[in-house]
Structures are given as C-alpha cells and as structure tokens.
Amino acid sequence: MSLLVPGALALLSLAIPLLVLYMLRSRRQRFEVPSVMLWSGEEEFVSAAVPWQRLKITAALLLQLLALAAFAFLLSRPFFEEETLLGPHTVMIIDTSGSMGMENRLDTAKARAIELSAEASDAQLISVVSGGPSPRVLAAFSRDPEGLRTAIESLSVTGGSDELGEALRLARGLATPDRPTTILFLGDGGIPGSVTEPVTNALHVPFDDTGDNVAITGFGAGAGAGETRMFLEVTSYSNKPESVTAELEVDGLSVGSVDVDLDPGQRSQKAIAVEAGPGQVVTVALRDHVDSLPLDDSSAAVLSGSAEVSVAVLGEGSRFLDALLGSISGVRDAAGLPPDVVIIDRDDASIVDRPAWIIAPETPPPGVEVIGVLEFPVITYQRSGEPILEGIDLADLAIAEAQIVNAPGWLSLLRAGEIPLILLGEVDGQRAIYLTFDLTRSNLPVQVSFPILGSRLIDWLGGSRVTTASTAPAGTPIPLVTPQGSTARVTLPDGSRRDLVEGLLTFNAATLPGVYRVEYVAEDGTIVPGPVAARQFVASESTGETRTIAVVDEGTQAAETSQLLREWAPFIAALLLAIVLLEWWVAYGRPMPARRGEGEAAT
Amino acid sequence: MLLEPELRSRLDRLALASRGRIRGAWGGRHRSRRLGESLDFADYREYFPGDDYRRIDYNLWARLGVVLIRLFEAEDELPLRVLVDTSQSMDFGDKFPTAQRLSAMVAYLALASGERVQVASVPGEDSPRIQGPWVRHTGSWPVVESFLESLQPGGGTDLRAAANHVAAATGLRGASVLVSDLLTEGWEQAIDLLGVSGSGVVLQVISPLELDPDLTGDLTLRDVETRQEVPVSVSDGAVDRYRERVRGFIDEVANRSRRSGLDHVLAVAQPGVLDQTLAALVSSGVAR
Structure with a gap:
C-alpha cells in the first residue's frame, strides 16, 4: 500500500x-x-x-x-x-471464429470480457471489436458496463476463420491519441498467418479448452457419368476411435447415409452418388453424434449448373487430365475450335491469350520466373478460406519435383515453405492457374478430391463464379442481384430473417454455416425467389488448435496500463x-x- | 398542616403498644413495673399495720390463720419522647419535611392512645436542644404540630447527647422515637442509650438520591454539616461501591437497633412514605 x-x-x-x-x-x-x-x-x-x-x-x-x-x-x-488488463483505453477483440465454439470457448471469453468491462473505472474507456470472419466494431469508447455487456453478449460463434489482421486494423483505428490504448485479443489464437506477427502493443488472453471432435471437413458436389456425386470428408480430432453415420438429405428429404469409422486423427473421404440436380440443396449431418464442436457436424452444398466450357489441352497431356475433363459436367473438347480454356501441360506458356491452366511449363508465362527445382517438397501451407480449395485437404499431396518460381502478384494457394506450388493470377488480363509440378509425378490425380479441384479450377477459369458463390466458406458474402424497386430478404440458417436495405450488392453477414435463402420483395409485395447459398464451416477451425500470438513491446505498454491505482x-x-x-x-x-x-x- | 385529617382519623383507630413493663408518672393503659390499683391480681404479702384492711384476704386468713393482703398490678401511661434530627444533613431533598411528618405521625399516634408526648430536637455542637412541652390527649395536637413546624434544619448533630439526655431522665421508663438519617458520628452509642432507656423506634430517613446518587465525573463532594471536602472520581464502579456501603450502613443500623431492643424502620423520603412507615410500625407491633 x-x-x-x-x-x-x-x-x-x-x-x-x-x-x-x-x-x-x-x-x-x-x-x-x-x-x-x-x-x-x-x-x-x-x-x-x-x-x-x-x-x-x-x-x-x-x-x-x-x-x-x-x-x-x-x-x-x-x-x-491492482493488476488489471485494462488501460486508459482498451480495445477488446473477441474471436468469434469457428474454433471458439469448441468447449464453449466463446462463452468463457465473453464472460471474461464482461468481467473486465465491469472492472473498468469511470476513467477507463472500452471498445469492443468482433474478431470473426467479418470484423466489426461493436462498441467504441464506452464507459457503460450495461451497454458493453449487451454488445458482448450479442456475439456468437461463426463458421469462419478469424480475420485477426483486419480486426487489429480496426482496433488500431480506434486508438486514441490522448490516452494509451491497450489491445486485448480474447481468443484461441486463430490460424497461423492470419496476422503478421509479432503483434505490437497488444495482449493475448488465450482460451484453449479442447475436447474430442469429429468434423465434416469437406463437402462438395461433382458430376460424372450422368449422376451427381457428393464428395464427403470426415475427420476425427478425437483421442479415441470414432464411428459416425453421415446422413445426406436433398432439399430436406433423406437420400441415404454412410457409416464412417475413424481412428484418432484419421481422415476419411467418401464419394456418394445422389439423385440431385442443379439448384438443389444437399445437406449432410452426423447423426446421433455429440462432440465438443457441434457446428462442424453438418454441412451443406448447393448444386450448381455450370455453363458449357470448351477446353483444349496443349502439350503432353495425360490420362488423368482426360479422365478429369470427361468427368466434369458441361466441359467439352474444343475439337480444334478456339477453346474457352486452355490447359498447357509441360509446354511453352510464354503466350497466354485465354484463360489457362498451366502445368509445369517448359517456358513460364510472362511475369513468372523459374529459378530452380525443388525435390520432394513438403506441403506446409494451404490457403484458408479459398473457395477453390474449400473442403479439400492437400496435406497428403506427394510431389516428386516442383519448379521454384518467382511470381510476384500471384496468389499462392499451396506452398512448401515459401515455395509456391499452386498459384492463381492473371497473364495479359487472362485468368491463369499455375501448377509448378507435373501431375503425373505427383499423387494429386489419385486423390479423391482431384475431380472436385479440377472442376472448380475449370469453373473459375471459365469465368463462372456460381459454384463458389453458392457454396462457400462461412463468411463469404452472398452476391445479390436485386431487381429495380425491390429489396432483398435473407433467411438465415437459424431461421431468422433479415430485410436488407435497398441497393446492397452483397449480404456480408453470412457467417453462420448453413443454407441461406434469398428472396426479393417487390414494392407491391410480390416475392421473387433469389439465389440459394450454402456456407460451410471452415475445416481448419475444426482442429480446435490453439496458439499464443506473439506480441512485442508488451512490457512497455503494460507497465503503464496493467497497474490500476485504487x-x-x-x-x-x-x-x-x-x-x-x-x-x-x-x-x-x-x-x-x-x-x-x-x-x-x-x- | 403536617397530617391530613384522613391520616389522623386512621391514627385515631390505632394505639401505641409497649413492650414489657414501663414506669410512668401517671396512670395509663400500660402494665407498670410497680403494683397499683388495677383489677389485675398480682401477689400476696403479709399484712403490716397501716395497710388498707380492705385488701385483706379473709378467706386465706380463715383457712391458714395468716393475715395476707392482695396486691394488684399498676397501669401507667407510656411517656413517649420523639427526637427529631434537625441537623444540616437533613436538609437534603425531602428529608426534613419527611422527618417532620413522621414525627408528627408518631406523636399523634401517642396522643390518640392517651400517652404523654414530648417532641425535642437533637442538639448539635453549635445548636441548642429545643424541646417542646409534655402534652397529653389529642387536644394538645396543635401544640405539637406548631412545635414541629417551627423546627428548622441547620447546624450539626450530637445524637449521643440527645440519647444520653433521654437515658438520664429519672423516674421515667417510657418509649422514644429517633427520627434521623444517622449520618453522623456516635450514632451507635445513641442507639444503645435509647435502648437502655426503654423501648423505641429508630426511623431512619434517607433520601432516594442518597440511595442511588446520580453523580458522575471528577467532583469535589462537600459535607453540608462538617464542610469536609472529598475529591472523588465518580465512576460506575465508584457508584456501585457507594451503593454497597449505603446498604451496609442501613443493615448495620438495623442490627444495632435490634440488639438494643429498638425497632428499625427505613423511611425513604418519597411520596407514600407515611403510609409505608405506618404499615411497618403496625407490622412490627409498635402500633396496633
């Protein structure tokens, strides 16, 4: 004293x-x-x-x-x-990513945040930022404990990954020049790479309760042999063997089930043929199963009807490519005509005049430089939240040899360390996908997910965003095409409805996993059905892994803010x-x- | 007016009683130490010339051949002396008025019983002894009343001298009533002397504030009689010890009185004290 x-x-x-x-x-x-x-x-x-x-x-x-x-x-x-985490001005970023649903982490974090807001003196200001897939400011510079409590309690677990970098930018935007600002991140740490570390002048309050979990980590649709095949991946994050039954429904009607037995840590992939067509909603749920993270026990996909795309293969080609193109609905051989999409397989890619899927070219396209070769690369990074890779796990991908490329401006979807393996970019204004490895010298073609990946790549190159827009990770906005004089109304997975203001181009609050149904309400009350979109729980959140975000300058800031004089x-x-x-x-x-x-x- | 008519009418129905034989100057209603002319047979004795031959018992003379005369009890009046303490210590609260009224009550009771009564003040070193005349019958009540009303408190007290004066009175063995707070030296000898002189009652007059003082703090207490000053710290404990001493003092007076053949009645100077005292006198057999 x-x-x-x-x-x-x-x-x-x-x-x-x-x-x-x-x-x-x-x-x-x-x-x-x-x-x-x-x-x-x-x-x-x-x-x-x-x-x-x-x-x-x-x-x-x-x-x-x-x-x-x-x-x-x-x-x-x-x-x-008194030891306190609060400073003169404290911005609390509360993680609402999917992994925070494990063992009620978010509830614990919310309780801690409410407790902290109640501890604040009259001289202390508190701001609250939701740190989920769509970060937003819930309260700014508040001294009202009740208002803060209401804002904090309004948070719920989403199905997406946290955008910690964006949340930190929001928090730093709330920094007040006249008083030191402390940023508290209340969460499980999110996924690596979601923020540039170390983070300065912030404190991480971790919540790391874990439990057994069995998750649907992949669910997508593919077509082949005149039928719709659903790709299902179930992963066990339990410490004990698990047996689950995944039941599929099409537009709410049960169409079958599949039993999955999993050892601890095992992933199981299934391809299931269903009788369903474009526009129908296929859902899957683990029947009679309870675990620590219920949100990833179900998933949904909206079957889309792709436009017909003509594809030509240049270069060596392979039977895998042929089988792939043959299995994708709406893809036809260009047959000597100018194709919509070209696949350059181990050939010269110096000229790209149309959307191209470039595979280990002899000559890279403009803007890409091959500077070496990497043997037996080990997958270390798969871009999270990318619609093309949604539900696809390439961790087991084995590659004999890959080019080491320098591709500024290209987006890496898959990396081995800092070496990109799959890149997205543009060449002379044309969409391009660059695989730095030979398909035939990898096990990618024999992966169950290869048809899905190939279908999405062709779709993307063909300019169709229907698939990714209709079935996407939670947090992905739903595009709206609201007729003139109408307003959009969205029915959320939990049954609630949102009437949107006129003129919105997207619905950004699609953070819950499930099916979203859009309808347009005309001025005279006429209701026109709109798109149906499925938002899926981000698979990387199902692991429930936690980590501590590295922070620096903690001592400098904390020395001023962590001691409260009472x-x-x-x-x-x-x-x-x-x-x-x-x-x-x-x-x-x-x-x-x-x-x-x-x-x-x-x- | 010291006594209300209602109280006097009650006293008219009572009589003063005596314990044992007395020696009075005049005939009365109380058994005397000497033989006399009453109808109560007392004894025989041999006849001597000059005796009243009407008292010769002729039956015995005829049967025994001895001339005997019959002797009879004498009945004397009970001379009552009322000693009123008029010292300065009695001038506290209602002590002195109470003493006046108690004295008046006892005196009237004696007058109503046909006794002779004398009221006197207790002398002090610097105050003379004042005594009233011997009076008899209730017709003399105004004399007694005016005498009592004329008394004023003041000066010191010499209880021993007053009691000695009573004891030294020759030829009379009556009763005495001492009305005093007895807060003076020599009270023990005074009671002893009064006991020697005959029966009597000690009416100890105490103020309620003497029983339960409401003093507190550092004080200098001054004796109104002796002017002696005592510095005391009147705390709760000191007050408790004082109360114990008061109770002990009263008990000591009562025991001393009992040993001297006197009755002791504590009269607390507060409303109703006359009725309480009269009831105590009746219950102790002093009045009946």
Whole structure:
C-alpha cells in the first residue's frame, strides 16, 4: 500500500495536544452531599498545585486517537495497485471464429470480457471489436458496463476463420491519441498467418479448452457419368476411435447415409452418388453424434449448373487430365475450335491469350520466373478460406519435383515453405492457374478430391463464379442481384430473417454455416425467389488448435496500463464515520445517570 | 398542616403498644413495673399495720390463720419522647419535611392512645436542644404540630447527647422515637442509650438520591454539616461501591437497633412514605 499524499500524515501530530488535553487536570465541580461518610474510600489524592494528572486511558481517548489516525490516513490518500488488463483505453477483440465454439470457448471469453468491462473505472474507456470472419466494431469508447455487456453478449460463434489482421486494423483505428490504448485479443489464437506477427502493443488472453471432435471437413458436389456425386470428408480430432453415420438429405428429404469409422486423427473421404440436380440443396449431418464442436457436424452444398466450357489441352497431356475433363459436367473438347480454356501441360506458356491452366511449363508465362527445382517438397501451407480449395485437404499431396518460381502478384494457394506450388493470377488480363509440378509425378490425380479441384479450377477459369458463390466458406458474402424497386430478404440458417436495405450488392453477414435463402420483395409485395447459398464451416477451425500470438513491446505498454491505482478512501471514510459515531455513543449515548444539580465551579 | 385529617382519623383507630413493663408518672393503659390499683391480681404479702384492711384476704386468713393482703398490678401511661434530627444533613431533598411528618405521625399516634408526648430536637455542637412541652390527649395536637413546624434544619448533630439526655431522665421508663438519617458520628452509642432507656423506634430517613446518587465525573463532594471536602472520581464502579456501603450502613443500623431492643424502620423520603412507615410500625407491633 502506498500513499498519494504522505505529508497528510503530519496530522497525526495532533495526537499530542489531544493527549495534553487529557492530562490536564479537569476542573472539578463541587457538590454538596448530606454526608461524605459513605464516600469514604473513594477519595483520591489531588494536588491543587499541579495542573497535570496521570493520563487515564479511556475508551473515548482511544476512539478519538483512532479517529484522528483514520482522518490523517484518509487525507494521505492510501492506494493499492491492482493488476488489471485494462488501460486508459482498451480495445477488446473477441474471436468469434469457428474454433471458439469448441468447449464453449466463446462463452468463457465473453464472460471474461464482461468481467473486465465491469472492472473498468469511470476513467477507463472500452471498445469492443468482433474478431470473426467479418470484423466489426461493436462498441467504441464506452464507459457503460450495461451497454458493453449487451454488445458482448450479442456475439456468437461463426463458421469462419478469424480475420485477426483486419480486426487489429480496426482496433488500431480506434486508438486514441490522448490516452494509451491497450489491445486485448480474447481468443484461441486463430490460424497461423492470419496476422503478421509479432503483434505490437497488444495482449493475448488465450482460451484453449479442447475436447474430442469429429468434423465434416469437406463437402462438395461433382458430376460424372450422368449422376451427381457428393464428395464427403470426415475427420476425427478425437483421442479415441470414432464411428459416425453421415446422413445426406436433398432439399430436406433423406437420400441415404454412410457409416464412417475413424481412428484418432484419421481422415476419411467418401464419394456418394445422389439423385440431385442443379439448384438443389444437399445437406449432410452426423447423426446421433455429440462432440465438443457441434457446428462442424453438418454441412451443406448447393448444386450448381455450370455453363458449357470448351477446353483444349496443349502439350503432353495425360490420362488423368482426360479422365478429369470427361468427368466434369458441361466441359467439352474444343475439337480444334478456339477453346474457352486452355490447359498447357509441360509446354511453352510464354503466350497466354485465354484463360489457362498451366502445368509445369517448359517456358513460364510472362511475369513468372523459374529459378530452380525443388525435390520432394513438403506441403506446409494451404490457403484458408479459398473457395477453390474449400473442403479439400492437400496435406497428403506427394510431389516428386516442383519448379521454384518467382511470381510476384500471384496468389499462392499451396506452398512448401515459401515455395509456391499452386498459384492463381492473371497473364495479359487472362485468368491463369499455375501448377509448378507435373501431375503425373505427383499423387494429386489419385486423390479423391482431384475431380472436385479440377472442376472448380475449370469453373473459375471459365469465368463462372456460381459454384463458389453458392457454396462457400462461412463468411463469404452472398452476391445479390436485386431487381429495380425491390429489396432483398435473407433467411438465415437459424431461421431468422433479415430485410436488407435497398441497393446492397452483397449480404456480408453470412457467417453462420448453413443454407441461406434469398428472396426479393417487390414494392407491391410480390416475392421473387433469389439465389440459394450454402456456407460451410471452415475445416481448419475444426482442429480446435490453439496458439499464443506473439506480441512485442508488451512490457512497455503494460507497465503503464496493467497497474490500476485504487484508493482506500471509501473504506477509510466509512471506518472514520463508524469510529466517530461510536465515540459519540461512548461519550453521550451510553445509558448513564444524568448529572444532577447545579455545581459550583472549583478553582 | 403536617397530617391530613384522613391520616389522623386512621391514627385515631390505632394505639401505641409497649413492650414489657414501663414506669410512668401517671396512670395509663400500660402494665407498670410497680403494683397499683388495677383489677389485675398480682401477689400476696403479709399484712403490716397501716395497710388498707380492705385488701385483706379473709378467706386465706380463715383457712391458714395468716393475715395476707392482695396486691394488684399498676397501669401507667407510656411517656413517649420523639427526637427529631434537625441537623444540616437533613436538609437534603425531602428529608426534613419527611422527618417532620413522621414525627408528627408518631406523636399523634401517642396522643390518640392517651400517652404523654414530648417532641425535642437533637442538639448539635453549635445548636441548642429545643424541646417542646409534655402534652397529653389529642387536644394538645396543635401544640405539637406548631412545635414541629417551627423546627428548622441547620447546624450539626450530637445524637449521643440527645440519647444520653433521654437515658438520664429519672423516674421515667417510657418509649422514644429517633427520627434521623444517622449520618453522623456516635450514632451507635445513641442507639444503645435509647435502648437502655426503654423501648423505641429508630426511623431512619434517607433520601432516594442518597440511595442511588446520580453523580458522575471528577467532583469535589462537600459535607453540608462538617464542610469536609472529598475529591472523588465518580465512576460506575465508584457508584456501585457507594451503593454497597449505603446498604451496609442501613443493615448495620438495623442490627444495632435490634440488639438494643429498638425497632428499625427505613423511611425513604418519597411520596407514600407515611403510609409505608405506618404499615411497618403496625407490622412490627409498635402500633396496633
């Protein structure tokens, strides 16, 4: 305990005159009594010449000394330092990514945030940022605990990954120049790479409860042999063997189920043929299964009808490519005509005049430089949230040899360390996909997900975004084509409805996994059905892995913000009042016989 | 008016009782130490010339051949002396008015019983002894009343001298009533002397404030009689000890009185004290 005004303790010196007053011989009053005979034995020696007397320790004296000490102590403003995460201005980023649904991490984080907001003094400001896939500011510079509680309690687990970088940018935008701002990130750490680390001037409050989980990590549609095939991937993150039954429904009607047995950590992939066509919604759910993360126990996909695309293969080609193109609905051979999409397989790609899928070219396209060869690359990074790779896990991809390319401006979807393996970009204004490895010298063509990946690549190159827009990771906006004079209404997976303002081009709040149904409401009340979109739980969130975000300069900022000075004044004031009341009661309030008669003052 | 008519009418129905034989100057209703002319047979004795031959018991003379005369009890009046303490210590609260009224009540009771009564003040070192005349019958009540009303408290007390004066009175063995707070030296000898002189009652008059003082703090207490000053710190403990001493003092007076053959009645100077005292006198057999 320390004192803000130590000099006030000098008031304790007033105890000296108080004691002197008590030691001064009091002026005795003289009373006449019929006889002093019966008072014999009560006489006390009194020396009239000495004005002092022996100090008598009475309850009143002790209480007065105590009151004086309390008063001096009160004026000296004692305080104690309380450890707190709060600073003069604190921005709390609360992670709402899918992994925060594991073992109620988000509820724990929300409770901690509410607790912190309740601890804040009147001089402390608090802002709240939702740190999910669509970061947004929920409260700014607030001193209202109830308002903060309401804002925090409105948060719910999403199905997407956190955009911690974007959330941090929002938080730094809230920084106040007149007072230090502390950024608290309340979450499980998100996925690596979601923010440039180390993060400066921030504190990470981790929430890392984990539990057994079985997740649907991939669910997509493909076509082949005149039927629709659903690609299903189920992954166990449990420490024990799991047996689950995945039940599929088409537009709400059950169409079958598949049993999956999983060892700890095992991933199982299934291809299931269903009778469904474009526009229909296929859902899958783990039946009668309960785990620590319920949100990833179901998934949905909207079957899309792709436009017909003509494809030509240049270069060596392979039977895998042929089989792929043959399995994709709507893809036909260009047959000597100018193709919509060209696949350049181990050939010269120096001229790209149309969308191209470039595979380990002899000559790279403009803007790409091959600077070496990497043997047996190990997959270390797969871009999260990328619609093309959604539901596809390429961790087991084995490659014999890959080009080391320098491709500025290209987006890496898959990397081995810093070496990109699959890139997206543009060449002379044409979309291009660059695989730095030979398909025939990898196991990609024999992966169950290869048809899905190939279908999405052709779709993307062909300019169709229907597939990715209709089935995408949670958090992906839903494009709207609202007719003139109409407004959009969205039915969310939880059954609630949102009426959107006129003129919106996208619905950005598609953060919950599930099926979103859009309808357009005309001015006359006519309702026109709109697109149906499925948003899937981001598979990387199902792992429930946690990590600690590296921070720097924590000490510098924390030294100023983590110590909160709290004064004892209210407690001491209450104690002082109690002492004064007790002293008054001792002096005047105690039931004692009143002094009677008029006394004659003694000298 | 010291006694209300209602109280006097009650006293008219009571009589003063005596314990044992008395020796009075005049005939009365109480058994005397001497033989006399009553109808109560007392004894025989041999006849001597000059005796009243009407008292000769002729039956015995005829049967025994011895001339005996019959002797009879004598009945005397009960001379009552009422000693009123008029010292300064009695001038506290309602003590002295209470003492006046108690004295009046006892005196009237004696007059109503046909006794002779004398009221006197207790002398002090610096105050003379004042005594009223011996009076008899209720017709003399105004004399007694005016005498009592004329008394004023003041000065010191010499209880021993007053009691000695009573004991030294020759030829009379009656009763005495001492009305005093007894807060003075020599009260023990005074009670002893009164006991020697005959029966009697000690009416100890105490103020309620003497029983339970409401003093507190550092005080100098001054004795109104002796002017002696005592510095005391009147704390709760001191008051408790004082109360114990008062109770002990009253018990000591009562025991001393009992040993001297006197009755003791504590009269607290507060409303109703006359009724309480009269009831105590009746219950102790002093009045009946």
